[in-house]
Amino acid sequence: MEKNQTHISYGLVTGLVMVVVGVTMYLTGIALVKGMAYLAYLPMLIGVIMNAVAYSKANDGYVTFGNVFGSCFKMSMIVGILMVGWGILSLFIFPEMKDKALEMARQEMTKNPAMTEEMMDKSLMLVKKFYNVILIAGSIFGSLAYGAVFGLIGAAIAPKKGERPETAGDNF
Numbered sequence: 001m002e003k004n005q006t007h008i009s010y011g012l013v014t015g016l017v018m019v020v021v022g023v024t025m026y027l028t029g030i031a032l033v034k035g036m037a038y039l040a041y042l043p044m045l046i047g048v049i050m051n052a053v054a055y056s057k058a059n060d061g062y063v064t065f066g067n068v069f070g071s072c073f074k075m076s077m078i079v080g081i082l083m084v085g086w087g088i089l090s091l092f093i094f095p096e097m098k099d100k101a102l103e104m105a106r107q108e109m110t111k112n113p114a115m116t117e118e119m120m121d122k123s124l125m126l127v128k129k130f131y132n133v134i135l136i137a138g139s140i141f142g143s144l145a146y147g148a149v150f151g152l153i154g155a156a157i158a159p160k161k162g163e164r165p166e167t168a169g170d171n172f
Contacts, residue, residue: 010054011051011076011079012078014044014048018083019083021040041142052155055067056158056160076144077144077147086139102131
């Protein structure tokens, strides 16, 4: 029997919320504080859990762990697509973001006593050259990796009754 799906709407809303949170964090300067960038994934965790519960409810609880995880992972793929789109768009809206990220990377590198000035310059030159690729790949893999972990959490939380029992009329 075909399952009722919820991943598209929850993926779109979660992706948009993540964009708003990300922009807010960038404009307030929080995004450039070490470790705070992970805060942008909090809406994804909440969205995945809400999707898992909504998916179970939309199917009267007749879902399995795998069904719920699949819905959550599909949702994270939609979020990933939105994050890639936003990442590309942000390069044009906030062109200074790239320079700020490179400066932040330089500051982190200076903390390593084994890192020479020449090594830092070479590393930053490579990052600057491939910044767009790193941004897109990071958006894709970050969304999918966090989506998989959060999907496991969502699938564990969502109520599950297992597959819907077949009735005599369903066999024909």
